[in-house]
Amino acid sequence: MRPVPSREWRLRSRPVGRPRDSDVELVDTFCPPPAPGTVRVANQVMSVEPYMRGRMGGEATYADPYPLDEPMLAPTVGRVTDSAEPSVPIGSLVLHDLGWREHSVVPVSGCRILEHDDLDPATHLGLLGIPGTTAWVGLTRIAHLEAGDVLFVSSAAGAVGSTVVQMAKRMGATVIGSAGSPEKVALVRELGADAAFDYHDGPVKDLLRTALADVGATGLDVYYDNVGGEHLEAAIRVLNDHARIALCGMSSIYNAAAPQPGPANLLKLIWRRARMEGFLLEDHLDAREDFARQMAGWIRDGAVRPVHTDHPGRVAGAWAAFNGMLDGSSVGKAVVSLA
Amino acid sequence: MRPVPSREWRLRSRPVGRPRDSDVELVDTFCPPPAPGTVRVANQVMSVEPYMRGRMGGEATYADPYPLDEPMLAPTVGRVTDSAEPSVPIGSLVLHDLGWREHSVVPVSGCRILEHDDLDPATHLGLLGIPGTTAWVGLTRIAHLEAGDVLFVSSAAGAVGSTVVQMAKRMGATVIGSAGSPEKVALVRELGADAAFDYHDGPVKDLLRTALADVGATGLDVYYDNVGGEHLEAAIRVLNDHARIALCGMSSIYNAAAPQPGPANLLKLIWRRARMEGFLLEDHLDAREDFARQMAGWIRDGAVRPVHTDHPGRVAGAWAAFNGMLDGSSVGKAVVSLA
Numbered sequence: 001m002r003p004v005p006s007r008e009w010r011l012r013s014r015p016v017g018r019p020r021d022s023d024v025e026l027v028d029t030f031c032p033p034p035a036p037g038t039v040r041v042a043n044q045v046m047s048v049e050p051y052m053r054g055r056m057g058g059e060a061t062y063a064d065p066y067p068l069d070e071p072m073l074a075p076t077v078g079r080v081t082d083s084a085e086p087s088v089p090i091g092s093l094v095l096h097d098l099g100w101r102e103h104s105v106v107p108v109s110g111c112r113i114l115e116h117d118d119l120d121p122a123t124h125l126g127l128l129g130i131p132g133t134t135a136w137v138g139l140t141r142i143a144h145l146e147a148g149d150v151l152f153v154s155s156a157a158g159a160v161g162s163t164v165v166q167m168a169k170r171m172g173a174t175v176i177g178s179a180g181s182p183e184k185v186a187l188v189r190e191l192g193a194d195a196a197f198d199y200h201d202g203p204v205k206d207l208l209r210t211a212l213a214d215v216g217a218t219g220l221d222v223y224y225d226n227v228g229g230e231h232l233e234a235a236i237r238v239l240n241d242h243a244r245i246a247l248c249g250m251s252s253i254y255n256a257a258a259p260q261p262g263p264a265n266l267l268k269l270i271w272r273r274a275r276m277e278g279f280l281l282e283d284h285l286d287a288r289e290d291f292a293r294q295m296a297g298w299i300r301d302g303a304v305r306p307v308h309t310d311h312p313g314r315v316a317g318a319w320a321a322f323n324g325m326l327d328g329s330s331v332g333k334a335v336v337s338l339a
Numbered sequence: 340m341r342p343v344p345s346r347e348w349r350l351r352s353r354p355v356g357r358p359r360d361s362d363v364e365l366v367d368t369f370c371p372p373p374a375p376g377t378v379r380v381a382n383q384v385m386s387v388e389p390y391m392r393g394r395m396g397g398e399a400t401y402a403d404p405y406p407l408d409e410p411m412l413a414p415t416v417g418r419v420t421d422s423a424e425p426s427v428p429i430g431s432l433v434l435h436d437l438g439w440r441e442h443s444v445v446p447v448s449g450c451r452i453l454e455h456d457d458l459d460p461a462t463h464l465g466l467l468g469i470p471g472t473t474a475w476v477g478l479t480r481i482a483h484l485e486a487g488d489v490l491f492v493s494s495a496a497g498a499v500g501s502t503v504v505q506m507a508k509r510m511g512a513t514v515i516g517s518a519g520s521p522e523k524v525a526l527v528r529e530l531g532a533d534a535a536f537d538y539h540d541g542p543v544k545d546l547l548r549t550a551l552a553d554v555g556a557t558g559l560d561v562y563y564d565n566v567g568g569e570h571l572e573a574a575i576r577v578l579n580d581h582a583r584i585a586l587c588g589m590s591s592i593y594n595a596a597a598p599q600p601g602p603a604n605l606l607k608l609i610w611r612r613a614r615m616e617g618f619l620l621e622d623h624l625d626a627r628e629d630f631a632r633q634m635a636g637w638i639r640d641g642a643v644r645p646v647h648t649d650h651p652g653r654v655a656g657a658w659a660a661f662n663g664m665l666d667g668s669s670v671g672k673a674v675v676s677l678a
Binding site: 247248259260273275278 | 619
């Protein structure tokens, strides 16, 4: 076995505000053969996700910052081409975190052999992967969604949001979604939402009140928050008693260089006896395999529809794909085919 | 039975910002004899509480606004002097809501005969009443306080806060309290807090970090919030993983005429997988009797110490007492002896 040529993205400086092209560099290098306990993987598809912006910055969040001058990380699906470890044979389809490159040498402790090999590899990064499982955990374990509940989800055309819409409908909820373009709003409706709006069309609080009226409801039982900011304040305004807010992400502030003020109406959480709870998937990994099995069945049945944006350009396009995802140009799960 | 002379406070206009003397009027009137199904009560002591400010304003909160040109309401303890209902005989000590007056005619459905008649009547408005039960519900049912937890409570010399400090210590927590004067801070320490600070002494975030260091801790497992605003943001800053925030009150904003921005760091609720939950005692009335029995025992044993401020002036002093409580001049439960 010999080194194979591979290109990879390295972090050169920590972005402040919107990331710039000078913060990263695409480097031509070689991927060495696997040492004992590792496998070499030809990467097929990688994920770009909002949380990566936080890890590029220097501040400690829930995950360590990416080191400077090293290749960045990303959930990636690939096929094992060389193995120095019998438990992961050549030909296995695996999920690992050493993305932003064409070939990876992955320790077996850092990769997982994927079931459901028949599905589109991108599905393992979307519905079966972090976004799908995150949607499920937020709905069931954090928001305790019940049939008959009225749910609002922001970024409803996004990777998590498009799954929340579809799952919440299956669970018997009335679903309202917001998104950032007429095309996305149309998609959200196609996915089954009872009402959807483009948040550019006015103050979110007004758009949300109109949407509630359209579905014959006066308040929200659940808000699945992917954006924070104005959306969060608008949702708090119309909570029903004992409502639950699942805090999944705050894309409205990831790119903000200065702290943004929070909602001015938190007192309403008391009046409404409402709960707001943040969560991370890493606390819920026990759910992953059972959930993936159930979701794979729904996908094969056509009951849940994968929604992906595959950004062009292969590995060279990954940085533009990341920034496009941050700017909202993706629909559903944003991925980059690497081979 | 004939009418008895009685003075009562009527709401004349809805306060905007800080309440003014012209918003209310003390009226000389007569309290009629009890009609069937009611009792007449000679009121001994009434409570003044922050939530009353909200009910004086016109905005619908969790409770209806007080009607204009009628006597206001307040939890009140008194002795039945005339009864037109055998189930509540003359001489009964009762709790009812028709305060802000010397004598009340109370429907039996709106009063409760009090056990623990041996204790100071004000205790029924404090440790055994709404503040004490609220402290207990927030600690046990909302924050799920456990032995070994590090807890921070704001308004720690207040009616709820002084009870939270004492109960949390009994439950095995490390307790940090904030209050608004050196005298109050001294009281909080006397009540058993491991650290306490005066929030006027600097940014709350700095004072809280110092207090944490003083008790050998790096973060909070529980924040019992009575004030909102800067305190809430400072607490969110130093949450431990899986921390819980019990939102009990937001005294920092009750008097604010304009909405105050919320904490700028809500993203930390995600990183820390933290929960923030508002609650109202009315959802937890099932706890009341059992809790009162337990607390009455602790009071008789000296294990928990009642902390009251009895404002002077009898009924005529009630308005000044209310405003003094809002301004923070009370320690512990603010009450007004009426007779």
